[in-house]
Amino acid sequence: MPPDVPVPASWRIALPHSTAAVPIARALIRTALSDIDAPADSDTAELLTAELVANAVEHTLGGEPIELVVELLPTGCQVEVHDRDPAPPGDLSRPEPGCEVDPWQEHGRGLLLIRTLSSACGHRTTEHGKAVWFTLPAIPAQPGPSPGS
Template sequence: MLETPPSSNWRIALPRGATAVPIARAMVRCALQDLGTTADRTTAQLLTAELVANALKHTGGDHPIELVVERGPDGCQVEVHDGDTVLVEGLGEPAPMAMLMSAAGPGEPLPMTGPRATGPGTTGPGTTEPGTTGPGAPLPAPAAPVAATAPRVPAIRNRGLLLVRSLSSGSGCRRTQDGKAVWFTLPEVHRTRRR
């Protein structure tokens, strides 16, 4: 008698609401265990939570959300499907380190010039007249702009997508028949045995 091979993917419909994220985290952990993949489960749970939270935040209440986990020859791919047709931007190849460093503020790169200073003639609450010293006196304007120490990198507005990009081996967004799928891949982790 021929045995059917175990399924190489899981499909899970998620509820809309606050329970979707913890359910998705638990389901991706179970799916990776069941599929026998050695991909990092903690990273998979974190990135899945980010994608499900984004789907909840950016899609209407009538769009269903589905989690798909598939094992491939080089690792696993996790997808979050929703009914919204607007594709997510900012995914693709893993993010360069400079981009990670520039994510200091929500959607803002780190400043690349010296400290902000007020110029002569600036007055307002807590300041004194130009040319005076003491608490609240305006700072002199710098003589020349301070050179940037690192190249400017476009800012990513969504830190969750930056996490997905930086912690996965690949990520993206594609259209589906009913909307879109946002996905990431994680490689198999080859552990060495201790003696």
């Protein structure tokens, strides 16, 4: 493979089924993306990952760990959160007109953030439950200073 083509990489990490998983997931995604100079926006990845993990902790029965899966792609990154509940999450499709989320409510904006800030999102059934995922596109490379300037 030519040296300028990024090699895809992935991580699968078990997280506790507790609110402690959210800051752990935020730290893990930020570290993973910065350590390898990932092409995706790490701030957005961190925010959306925290939303997926918080939803998995809040809306599924505890006991079994949840898993964070991060896959780096030449076109950006994909993040999945796996839990043991096969029931689909709330609506990850675009909301119908007139069904907007109340900005003053304490809950209900996580899936809106995921739909709005990701390039794609969804869920799928797995052997042991479900995976909820989002993808982020690569950020175009910014031109650096030219040599000798």
